[in-house]
Amino acid sequence: MHGNGADGSVTAGVPGVPASERVSRGGDPRAAVGRFANHLRAQGFAVGFDETGLMLRIAAESPLSDWRTLSSLWRAAVCGNRREWDRFPVIFDNFWFPKRTRGTVRTTGAPAKRRSLPERVADLHRQLEAEGDSQPGGSQASWAGQGRGDDAAEAEQSPRAMGGASRNDPAEGRPFAEWMPQDIERIDAAVAAFARRLRRILLRRRERAMRGEVDLRACLRSARNTAGEILALEMRRNKRREPRIAVLVDVSRSMERHAPLFLRMARVFGERCGARVFVFHTRLAEVSGMLRRPGRKMQERINAVSFAFGGGTRIASTLEEALDGPLRGAIGHRDLLLMCSDGFDADPPERLPQVLSRVRARGTDVIWLHPTKDKPASLALQEGAASVRAFVPVHDMDSLARLPAGL
Amino acid sequence: MSASESVAAPASPGELRQRLFAADYIADDALANVLWMALRLERPVLLEGEAGVGKTAIAAAAARALGRPLLRLQCYEGLDLGQAVYEWNYSRQLLEIRLAEAGDGDRGHLREHLFTEEFLLKRPVLQAIRSPQPAVLLIDEIDRADEAFEAFLLETLAEYQVSIPEIGTLQALSRPLVVLTSNSTRDLSDALRRRCLYQFVDYPELGREMDIVRRLVPQAAERLVSEAVSFVHRLRREDLDKTPGVAETLDWVRMLFELGHDCVPEDAATILSTMSALLKTRADAFQMNEDQLRRLAGGRRIAEDTGVAGPSEGSRIASV
Numbered sequence: 001m002h003g004n005g006a007d008g009s010v011t012a013g014v015p016g017v018p019a020s021e022r023v024s025r026g027g028d029p030r031a032a033v034g035r036f037a038n039h040l041r042a043q044g045f046a047v048g049f050d051e052t053g054l055m056l057r058i059a060a061e062s063p064l065s066d067w068r069t070l071s072s073l074w075r076a077a078v079c080g081n082r083r084e085w086d087r088f089p090v091i092f093d094n095f096w097f098p099k100r101t102r103g104t105v106r107t108t109g110a111p112a113k114r115r116s117l118p119e120r121v122a123d124l125h126r127q128l129e130a131e132g133d134s135q136p137g138g139s140q141a142s143w144a145g146q147g148r149g150d151d152a153a154e155a156e157q158s159p160r161a162m163g164g165a166s167r168n169d170p171a172e173g174r175p176f177a178e179w180m181p182q183d184i185e186r187i188d189a190a191v192a193a194f195a196r197r198l199r200r201i202l203l204r205r206r207e208r209a210m211r212g213e214v215d216l217r218a219c220l221r222s223a224r225n226t227a228g229e230i231l232a233l234e235m236r237r238n239k240r241r242e243p244r245i246a247v248l249v250d251v252s253r254s255m256e257r258h259a260p261l262f263l264r265m266a267r268v269f270g271e272r273c274g275a276r277v278f279v280f281h282t283r284l285a286e287v288s289g290m291l292r293r294p295g296r297k298m299q300e301r302i303n304a305v306s307f308a309f310g311g312g313t314r315i316a317s318t319l320e321e322a323l324d325g326p327l328r329g330a331i332g333h334r335d336l337l338l339m340c341s342d343g344f345d346a347d348p349p350e351r352l353p354q355v356l357s358r359v360r361a362r363g364t365d366v367i368w369l370h371p372t373k374d375k376p377a378s379l380a381l382q383e384g385a386a387s388v389r390a391f392v393p394v395h396d397m398d399s400l401a402r403l404p405a406g407l
Numbered sequence: 408m409s410a411s412e413s414v415a416a417p418a419s420p421g422e423l424r425q426r427l428f429a430a431d432y433i434a435d436d437a438l439a440n441v442l443w444m445a446l447r448l449e450r451p452v453l454l455e456g457e458a459g460v461g462k463t464a465i466a467a468a469a470a471r472a473l474g475r476p477l478l479r480l481q482c483y484e485g486l487d488l489g490q491a492v493y494e495w496n497y498s499r500q501l502l503e504i505r506l507a508e509a510g511d512g513d514r515g516h517l518r519e520h521l522f523t524e525e526f527l528l529k530r531p532v533l534q535a536i537r538s539p540q541p542a543v544l545l546i547d548e549i550d551r552a553d554e555a556f557e558a559f560l561l562e563t564l565a566e567y568q569v570s571i572p573e574i575g576t577l578q579a580l581s582r583p584l585v586v587l588t589s590n591s592t593r594d595l596s597d598a599l600r601r602r603c604l605y606q607f608v609d610y611p612e613l614g615r616e617m618d619i620v621r622r623l624v625p626q627a628a629e630r631l632v633s634e635a636v637s638f639v640h641r642l643r644r645e646d647l648d649k650t651p652g653v654a655e656t657l658d659w660v661r662m663l664f665e666l667g668h669d670c671v672p673e674d675a676a677t678i679l680s681t682m683s684a685l686l687k688t689r690a691d692a693f694q695m696n697e698d699q700l701r702r703l704a705g706g707r708r709i710a711e712d713t714g715v716a717g718p719s720e721g722s723r724i725a726s727v
Contacts, residue, residue, distance in 0.1 A: 046597060061447050072437040073444050080600040082455065085607040226501045289648065289690060
């Protein structure tokens with residue numbers, strides 16, 4: 001659905017829309033709505049052809065005593081989650097009332113020109129009345145296409161612009177270790193997408209098993225309602241159980257720069273997959289509950305957890321402590337243990353292979369996520385590599401995007 | 408207003424808001440606008456928000472306000488078509504077959520009619536779209552249902568129709584107001600979201616929550632209501648596992664009223680003994696102690712000191 005409205009060919013193919021109307025962007029309110037939709041897309045909103053049509057229908061239907069009503073209705077039409085919900089009012093004001101917000105809010109994309117929103121909507125009502133067209137959906141393509149602003153045209157071109165100017169984000173392609181703290185928040189979306197995909201990957205095998213064989217006892221039971229005649233076959237359905245996931249994040253000094261990233265990842269695992277999250281350096285602490293609570297204090301908690309630690313690392317001891325303590329009976333066959341560490345261990349090198357083999361003996365897969373491009377080279381981990389199903393680098397956005405394939 | 412009396416659709420968001428008020432729901436402008444537009448455009452509404460902010464109550468109030476029957480589908484993992492949409496009434500079909508075998512029934516007629524709507528057991532979704540009178544269909548906690556069920560709903564939400572292999576497509580006789588609620592325990596698909604008008608339902612503002620409590624617990628003293636709601640608002644800013652919602656505020660005010668209080672008690676130990684109405688997890692109950700409660704209740708005394716609120720009975724006696 002994304003970007004349908006930005007397709008110029010749609011406009012060209014619409015009958016009944018005069019060419020002059022398609023060209024005069026300043027005067028046609030439908031074009032203005034299209035440009036606003038385009039602006040929303042530039043801000044990351046999933047606004048396509050249908051949503052733009054809905055916005056126009058709303059503008060045509062609503063009794064517009066004031067623009068706030070329209071703002072709240074358009075908000076309901078184009079937002080799909082809380083993040084968008086919270087951002088919408090500022091984007092709306094900045095687009096339609098740029099004078100009011102000039103110098104206070106900075107957004108990207110094309111600003112509104114010339115006429116105010118109430119004027120444009122009044123124009124729209126007039127036009128609809130004049131055309132006798134109570135269903136603006138009939139000419140949706142025209143305004144959706146007209147809304148294709150300059151920034152949409154640019155978006156189709158290479159992100160590299162003339163004269164060395166570029167739309168490429170400087171953080172893209174750089175290792176996470178070089179990111180500024182405020183950039184780290186941007187990985188949330190990538191991690192969330194990954195967690196969704198991961199959940200599907202992990203459930204796939206079980207879903208296949210759900211298409212099981214005929215359940216004879218259930219058939220006989222259901223046949224009681226039909227005088228003993230079996231009319232419908234009951235299939236055996238395995239109880240659907242999501243794989244349990246435990247995430248252990250190394251917050252020792254050597255992981256100081258990477259721990260916030262891994263904790264954010266772990267939080268998403270906790271939210272989406274119900275994972276249990278632990279942090280460790282020379283001791284172990286469970287932080288699942290702490291990370292699960294939403295709100296403004298999340299970052300403070302993450303910082304508190306990652307900065308309160310910061311010493312040596314005893315991976316083998318803390319993993320063993322987890323297996324004998326909180327993870328006793330909590331992970332087993334087909335479950336997943338994610339170790340987020342650079343692999344530097346102060347315990348004797350022979351201990352880690354022993355503990356990892358205990359995890360494997362439970363039938364749990366161990367995935368080692370390391371913040372370096374190359375596989376950790378510590379002796380302990382080299383010896384324990386046989387018990388680790390995969391070593392997956394998580395050092396930049398590309399590696400994060402490739403993460404599901406590595407699991 | 409009984410649910411069976413159908414009432415004309417509201418002419419404006421303001422009228423809908425008034426009707427919701429009469430149905431004991433105090434809606435803000437944004438919510439009234441969205442519900443009104445959902446009725447006008449015949450679009451489903453997706454309400455998302457924390458548990459306890461009144462999402463389910465919106466659907467019930469809308470049904471009362473519009474004079475429509477409320478059909479509720481509570482979602483859970485494993486919910487299937489048989490429980491949500493329709494099921495064949497095998498017993499009745501078998502009975503028909505037996506009757507035809509026993510008498511001189513017309514077998515051709517039987518063959519033609521054995522798989523017709525007559526032999527369907529209609530579940531809430533089908534009931535809603537086959538009801539001659541428009542209904543309010545509440546699909547509660549859609550995030551608990553499987554993705555497969557969510558995908559099935561797309562047809563119903565977009566086209567107001569249900570496809571049954573043996574019969575064909577059953578179109579809606581009347582278009583219901585569909586209200587979906589979600590607690591955001593998992594991400595809903597974009598396909599579902601874009602078929603709905605979206606409304607994030609947040610905890611109500613102080614004034615609106617006071618109005619809600621006054622409306623639903625009219626017997627409580629005005630001072631108890633204002634102090635209790637203010638207290639709950641301060642409590643919501645604390646780092647809690649489960650933030651208390653409107654339902655919890657109502658419970659707490661009712662509890663304090665039943666205990667004979669006409670204001671929030673001064674004594675922190677007394678407040679602590681009633682915290683079970685507000686704190687619903689062990690961790691929250693464990694971290695809340697008398698000192699914290701004193702701090703949270705302190706706002707009232709600060710207000711008294713600055714002359715914003717009148718002094719409580721206890722402090723008046725003390726000053727005398």
